[in-house]
Amino acid sequence: GASLGADWARAWITASAEVLAENRVALITLDREIGDGDHGENMDRGFQAALGKLDELPDSATPGDVFKVVATTLISTVGGAAGPLYGTAFLKASLAVGAEEQLDAAALVLALTAARDGVVLRGKAEPGDKTMIDAWTPAVDAATAAAAAGASPYEVLKAAADAAERGAEATEPLVARKGRASYLGERAIGHRDPGAQSSALLLRAAEQVARA
Ligand code: ADP
Ligand code: MG
Ligand code: MG
DSSP: OOOBOHHHHHHHHHHHHHHHHHTHHHHHHHHHHHSOSOHHHHHHHHHHHHHHHHTTSOTTOOHHHHHHHHHHHHHHHOOTTHHHHHHHHHHHHHHHHTTOSSBOHHHHHHHHHHHHHHHHHHHOOOTTSSSTHHHHHHHHHHHHHHHHTTOOHHHHHHHHHHHHHHHHHTTTTOOOOSSGGGGGGGGGTTOOOHHHHHHHHHHHHHHHHHHO
């Protein structure tokens, strides 16, 4: 359709929790290679907790309310780098969409942009630093271009997810300049950044539930 509402937002978080549970070991494995091996555990725990909190939201909750409860849950239940970073992303997305009941393509672009900007504000990573920003920034750029070309909300999310996947893959040859992987120097080369991978999974889930 021309817009996505709270049903989509709830379905996105449900699908994200599912895909993160399925990818728990894969994300742990990536983080074991260039970090401390907890990223899959952190994300799985955080999104399971967020799922529980969604049940407590009233039926009248807006997409922004859904993002807000995810933000506060991730901040309070996920430790390490990813909890505050993803928490800030969802908080900024929540503020960006305000009380809108339905998100059109332009609103989705605003939300994605605010999420990315929140991660940058919090973590100070630049593109090419081998972080989740290397998934988010191409996703925002692709979503912006798609919306400008008249794409539907679903098509905007598809463009974002496709770009995020390519961005996550493109972290493999990089040396890390932020986070734990930055301690490894050249030894990080050849390994995909776990946060970029989880970001790509989240954006793919957003697209898949918009299509459904
Ligand atoms: P920790 O490193 O504390 O164990 P996680 O393993 O859950 O936390 O998350 C690691 C991910 O966080 C990295 O793969 C990277 O994508 C992301 N990350 C770490 N530091 C930053 C930063 N400063 N800016 C953006 N993303 C970051
Ligand atoms: Mg870790
Ligand atoms: Mg850790």
